[in-house]
Amino acid sequence: MVNLKLEPKVLEVLKEKIQLIKTDEGAIYLVGPIQLPVELYGETVVFQWYCWLNRCEITGNYLEIIDQLSSANLAEYQQSSVLVYGDFENADDALIRMHSICHTGDIFGSKRCDCGYQLKQSMKSIAENGTGALFYLANHEGRGIGLFSKAMAYVLQENGYDTVEANESLGFVDDSRNYEDAIQVLKTLRTKPVKLMTNNPKKLDALKNAGLPVSGREPLWGDKSEYNEKYLQTKIQRSGHLEEEGTCPND
Numbered sequence: 001m002v003n004l005k006l007e008p009k010v011l012e013v014l015k016e017k018i019q020l021i022k023t024d025e026g027a028i029y030l031v032g033p034i035q036l037p038v039e040l041y042g043e044t045v046v047f048q049w050y051c052w053l054n055r056c057e058i059t060g061n062y063l064e065i066i067d068q069l070s071s072a073n074l075a076e077y078q079q080s081s082v083l084v085y086g087d088f089e090n091a092d093d094a095l096i097r098m099h100s101i102c103h104t105g106d107i108f109g110s111k112r113c114d115c116g117y118q119l120k121q122s123m124k125s126i127a128e129n130g131t132g133a134l135f136y137l138a139n140h141e142g143r144g145i146g147l148f149s150k151a152m153a154y155v156l157q158e159n160g161y162d163t164v165e166a167n168e169s170l171g172f173v174d175d176s177r178n179y180e181d182a183i184q185v186l187k188t189l190r191t192k193p194v195k196l197m198t199n200n201p202k203k204l205d206a207l208k209n210a211g212l213p214v215s216g217r218e219p220l221w222g223d224k225s226e227y228n229e230k231y232l233q234t235k236i237q238r239s240g241h242l243e244e245e246g247t248c249p250n251d
C-alpha cells in the first residue's frame with residue numbers, strides 16, 4: 001500500500017529518470033543521468049551522474065519505491081553510483097574504472113594507500129579518453145570488510161602485519177568484493193566492450209567471469225610515498241598486482 005501523496009508532477013519528472021534493472025535477488029533502481037560539473041585539476045569537467053538502489057521488490061510503479069525512501073534510513077547505508085563521461089552508450093572506445101570506496105584515501109587524502117590518487121587520475125583519464133565511466137562502489141570499503149574493521153586492520157598494520165595478514169587475522173578473506181550490481185548497471189548503460197583501468201589481474205578476471213565485455217586493461221600507478229610503499233609492495237607480492245616498468249604499484 002502506498003501512503004505517500006505525491007504531486008503528479010513529481011512522479012512524472014522522476015519517472016523519466018528512473019530505470020528498473022531486474023536482478024537475481026530483486027531489482028536495481030537506477031536514477032539519472034544528472035548533470036554533475038566536477039572540479040578536476042583546476043578545470044571544470046561535466047559528468048553525467050547516476051545512483052542506484054537495490055530492493056527486493058520488483059515494481060514498475062516507482063511510487064512504491066519513493067514511498068519507502070523517507071523511512072528507509074538510507075543515510076545509514078551506502079549507495080553506489082557512477083560518473084559517466086561522453087557518449088558512453090555508442091562510442092567505440094570507452095574507459096572504465098571500478099573504484100572501491102576508500103573513506104580515508106578518497107575523502108581525507110590519506111597517503112597510507114593510493115586510492116585518492118587513483119580516483120582523481122581515473123576521472124582525468126576518462127575525460128581525456130573522450131568517454132568512459134567511473135563506478136564508485138560503496139560496499140567495498142577495506143576490500144569489503146567495512147570502515148570499522150579497516151580501522152582495526154590499520155591498528156594491526158601499525159604493529160607489523162601486512163594488508164592481507166591484517167584482514168585475515170580479523171576473520172575476513174583477503175578480498176570479498178562483489179561487482180555484480182555494477183556490471184548490471186554497466187550493461188544497462190552500454191553493451192559494447194570496455195577497457196578497464198586496473199593493475200589487478202584478479203579484478204580483470206572477476207569482471208570477465210561475471211560477464212563484463214572487456215577489450216583490454218590500462219594500468220593505473222602513481223603517488224608512491226614512504227607512507228604507502230609497504231602497502232603497494234604487498235599488492236604486488238601477495239595480491240598478484242602487476243608492476244609497471246619504471247613506475248610503481250596501486251589499485
Ligand SMILES: [Zn+2]
Pocket residue numbers: 102104105106113114115116
Ligand atoms: Zn584506500
